[in-house]
Amino acid sequence: MTRDDARALDRTDPLARFRDRFALPEGVIYLDGNSLGPLPRAVAPALADTVQRQWGERLIRSWNEGWIDAPQRLGAQIAPLIGAAPDEVIVGDTTSTHLFKALVAALRHDPARRTIVSEAGNFPTDLHIAEGAVACVPGARLKVVAREDLAAALDEDTAVLLLTHVHYKTAERFDLAAWTARAHAAGALMLWDFSHSVGAVPIDVTAANVDLAVGCTYKYLNGGPGAPAFLYVAKRLHDALANPVSGWMGHAEPFAFQDAYRPAAGMKRWLVGTPSILAMASLEAALALWTEVDQTAVAAKSAALFVILARAGAAAGLPCDTPADADQRGSHISFRAPHAYELTQALIARGVIGDFRAPDILRLGLTPLYLSHEDVWQAGEHLRDIIAIEAWRDPAFAVRNAVT
Amino acid sequence: MTRDDARALDRTDPLARFRDRFALPEGVIYLDGNSLGPLPRAVAPALADTVQRQWGERLIRSWNEGWIDAPQRLGAQIAPLIGAAPDEVIVGDTTSTHLFKALVAALRHDPARRTIVSEAGNFPTDLHIAEGAVACVPGARLKVVAREDLAAALDEDTAVLLLTHVHYKTAERFDLAAWTARAHAAGALMLWDFSHSVGAVPIDVTAANVDLAVGCTYKYLNGGPGAPAFLYVAKRLHDALANPVSGWMGHAEPFAFQDAYRPAAGMKRWLVGTPSILAMASLEAALALWTEVDQTAVAAKSAALFVILARAGAAAGLPCDTPADADQRGSHISFRAPHAYELTQALIARGVIGDFRAPDILRLGLTPLYLSHEDVWQAGEHLRDIIAIEAWRDPAFAVRNAVT
Numbered sequence: 001m002t003r004d005d006a007r008a009l010d011r012t013d014p015l016a017r018f019r020d021r022f023a024l025p026e027g028v029i030y031l032d033g034n035s036l037g038p039l040p041r042a043v044a045p046a047l048a049d050t051v052q053r054q055w056g057e058r059l060i061r062s063w064n065e066g067w068i069d070a071p072q073r074l075g076a077q078i079a080p081l082i083g084a085a086p087d088e089v090i091v092g093d094t095t096s097t098h099l100f101k102a103l104v105a106a107l108r109h110d111p112a113r114r115t116i117v118s119e120a121g122n123f124p125t126d127l128h129i130a131e132g133a134v135a136c137v138p139g140a141r142l143k144v145v146a147r148e149d150l151a152a153a154l155d156e157d158t159a160v161l162l163l164t165h166v167h168y169k170t171a172e173r174f175d176l177a178a179w180t181a182r183a184h185a186a187g188a189l190m191l192w193d194f195s196h197s198v199g200a201v202p203i204d205v206t207a208a209n210v211d212l213a214v215g216c217t218y219k220y221l222n223g224g225p226g227a228p229a230f231l232y233v234a235k236r237l238h239d240a241l242a243n244p245v246s247g248w249m250g251h252a253e254p255f256a257f258q259d260a261y262r263p264a265a266g267m268k269r270w271l272v273g274t275p276s277i278l279a280m281a282s283l284e285a286a287l288a289l290w291t292e293v294d295q296t297a298v299a300a301k302s303a304a305l306f307v308i309l310a311r312a313g314a315a316a317g318l319p320c321d322t323p324a325d326a327d328q329r330g331s332h333i334s335f336r337a338p339h340a341y342e343l344t345q346a347l348i349a350r351g352v353i354g355d356f357r358a359p360d361i362l363r364l365g366l367t368p369l370y371l372s373h374e375d376v377w378q379a380g381e382h383l384r385d386i387i388a389i390e391a392w393r394d395p396a397f398a399v400r401n402a403v404t
Numbered sequence: 405m406t407r408d409d410a411r412a413l414d415r416t417d418p419l420a421r422f423r424d425r426f427a428l429p430e431g432v433i434y435l436d437g438n439s440l441g442p443l444p445r446a447v448a449p450a451l452a453d454t455v456q457r458q459w460g461e462r463l464i465r466s467w468n469e470g471w472i473d474a475p476q477r478l479g480a481q482i483a484p485l486i487g488a489a490p491d492e493v494i495v496g497d498t499t500s501t502h503l504f505k506a507l508v509a510a511l512r513h514d515p516a517r518r519t520i521v522s523e524a525g526n527f528p529t530d531l532h533i534a535e536g537a538v539a540c541v542p543g544a545r546l547k548v549v550a551r552e553d554l555a556a557a558l559d560e561d562t563a564v565l566l567l568t569h570v571h572y573k574t575a576e577r578f579d580l581a582a583w584t585a586r587a588h589a590a591g592a593l594m595l596w597d598f599s600h601s602v603g604a605v606p607i608d609v610t611a612a613n614v615d616l617a618v619g620c621t622y623k624y625l626n627g628g629p630g631a632p633a634f635l636y637v638a639k640r641l642h643d644a645l646a647n648p649v650s651g652w653m654g655h656a657e658p659f660a661f662q663d664a665y666r667p668a669a670g671m672k673r674w675l676v677g678t679p680s681i682l683a684m685a686s687l688e689a690a691l692a693l694w695t696e697v698d699q700t701a702v703a704a705k706s707a708a709l710f711v712i713l714a715r716a717g718a719a720a721g722l723p724c725d726t727p728a729d730a731d732q733r734g735s736h737i738s739f740r741a742p743h744a745y746e747l748t749q750a751l752i753a754r755g756v757i758g759d760f761r762a763p764d765i766l767r768l769g770l771t772p773l774y775l776s777h778e779d780v781w782q783a784g785e786h787l788r789d790i791i792a793i794e795a796w797r798d799p800a801f802a803v804r805n806a807v808t
Binding site for chain 2: 023025028030032035036038039043044047048051052054055056057059060061062063067093094095096097100104120121122123124125127128129131132135136137138144218224225226227228229243244245246247248249251254255256257258259260261272273274275276277278279280282353355357358
């Protein structure tokens with residue numbers, strides 16, 4: 001592929017118009033949107049209104065003028081991105097806190113089932129939080145097995161199967177419906193972590209009959225650093241599951257100020273304390289553009305961008321850990337290299353921002369809303385150039401060869 | 405007291421200079437800073453830098469340029485406000501989530517002690533979260549008793565005494581050292597909720613030998629709506645207590661991406677997930693002015709403001725629920741009135757913003773950094789005027805008599 005080939009693809013790209021919605025720095029090719037999405041231009045004016053008018057002028061009155069419903073309102077914005085109903089998703093807290101609440105609730109759902117099953121090498125907080133959840137339920141335990149042993153690990157003691165839809169290192173993607181069906185066949189609940197897939201690949205929790213899900217909003221959804229996470233609970237479980245972190249915002253009548261906790265109906269019971277309204281305002285502004293986005297076009301462009309980088313990596317002799325089949329991966333690509341840290345630094349020195357994942361992974365995010373085919377082609381050229389210079393494994397190489 | 409008397413006090417007020425640090429709307433006397441502090445002028449430029457430069461331009465690199473240490477850095481800013489060492493406080497999560505972590509940890513500290521003792525009528529989330537915490541520890545229970553029965557409720561089964569330092573309705577303040585000593589005499593840990601006292605009254609956790617504390621930052625500390633809360637753990641307990649919500653940000657090496665959870669040393673282990681950096685930036689800007697604030701002057705002015713409103717309330721015939729002794733209260737004043745809701749609305753219609761707490765409380769916050777003596781005198785005059793008009797109990801009165 002040549003630069004002209006890439007430009008030809010950009011000219012017919014139905015998503016090209018979204019690039020202007022983001023404030024991207026000059027001279028940077030940003031291949032880390034799978035870790036921290038860039039700044040949507042809509043965020044600064046939305047935050048200015050929230051700070052100056054809503055907080056500064058309306059003060060406490062703003063709680064009755066939109067703030068109090070923000071967790072449900074943002075949940076309804078995220079719902080179509082995962083195929084949920086608007087009243088099955090709520091926003092607030094962190095992914096880790098949502099995981100804790102969902103796992104403890106799942107363990108308490110059927111007292112005859114005491115085991116959380118999950119995958120070795122899952123994103124660490126999923127496993128760390130699962131350790132914490134089992135310590136809160138008598139007799140509960142965590143069974144962590146390799147991917148190939150997951151199916152055999154499901155049995156009559158499994159309370160919940162916890163999987164991350166797209167792997168944060170390799171970008172391998174689980175089949176949502178097939179694994180949900182396996183969990184259900186064993187009588188277990190299915191809890192998905194969509195942190196590395198929401199906004200990156202099509203998701204339909206309703207078609208797949210998913211029970212529970214959590215997800216991060218500061219990666220492909222561009223909500224801002226540390227933006228609040230979401231929790232999905234299938235409507236059929238709304239009355240059956242209880243929030244173990246029973247804070248006042250999840251109370252049926254938080255402003256009745258009663259001593260005894262009484263959970264709200266629907267998703268509201270999953271709230272804990274008061275969420276940051278500034279964080280919610282940024283996320284709400286970032287989510288607005290998704291109503292215009294065709295997810296099929298996102299998937300098609302992600303696949304095209306993948307091919308460009310996969311070829312460049314192959315030409316540079318880098319082994320690729322990401323599946324070649326687009327249906328079996330998310331929207332990033334991971335190469336293995338013995339000096340992956342130095343390689344990442346050398347790319348950053350040339351304005352190509354990806355990230356390093358210990359011990360030997362170079363990870364590059366493919367985000368169709370603001371990356372052009374030419375951007376990704378250019379990144380591939382830099383990758384080939386760096387590898388072609390024998391000295392790139394030298395830690396000082398990046399500094400000497402910086403072009404930006 | 406006359407308007408001239410109030411103005412004379414303002415002319416010699418050492419805190420008068422702080423008023424310009426806040427963006428307060430014209431025509432409003434804001435007596436609700438105990439619920440949501442107003443906007444510090446330092447917030448908008450700090451947020452603009454965080455959004456445009458740190459997020460927009462530096463992107464993922466900002467994690468290594470100040471974001472990752474924000475929970476500890478803000479903790480060190482709050483520490484002097486409660487008499488703690490800089491490395492005994494951490495910021496992130498909500499007050500409710502911090503309470504949950506601290507209570508479960510306290511219940512697990514000594515397996516021979518299974519009871520949380522707290523006060524009936526405590527701020528609801530404290531009791532709701534305590535319900536959730538006891539459900540996570542086998543055999544644990546919650547004992548909620550009236551204030552006069554608290555001392556007798558402490559016994560050899562008490563794991564932790566949970567009290568809110570200043571009562572959210574009446575502003576009654578517990579003696580910090582005396583109640584901490586009582587808890588310790590019974591062999592229990594002491595957990596204080598400083599949500600309605602931090603920034604309002606002097607606090608010294610070191611002198612009082614406090615074990616654990618949590619607090620809200622969006623009231624007297626003006627951090628913004630839903631700003632992240634803080635957690636204090638005495639250094640002597642740093643290794644002895646474990647965070648039950650064991651998320652990756654509290655791991656000893658979060659970026660080593662290990663399957664097994666291993667808690668970080670010090671306060672870092674109390675982190676869970678990624679905090680909102682926008683929320684942290686707003687709070688950090690709001691906290692900066694506290695290094696200039698003399699807490700003794702705050703207490704003295706709060707007492708002077710209290711007297712002005714207490715006299716106005718007495719002249720209007722309203723019973724006051726707040727202690728007359730300044731050492732026994734926080735920095736708000738609560739009047740009881742059978743039509744307190746309508747009274748609150750009538751005041752708001754005149755630009756005096758306080759709040760109503762069911763069933764019969766008018767609550768007015770006294771915040772010395774941005775309220776003048778004349779403001780509070782004027783609020784008192786409005787209160788007397790409204791009560792003097794027989795019709796104020798009519799729900800339509802506020803609308804008819806609006807002056808702003």
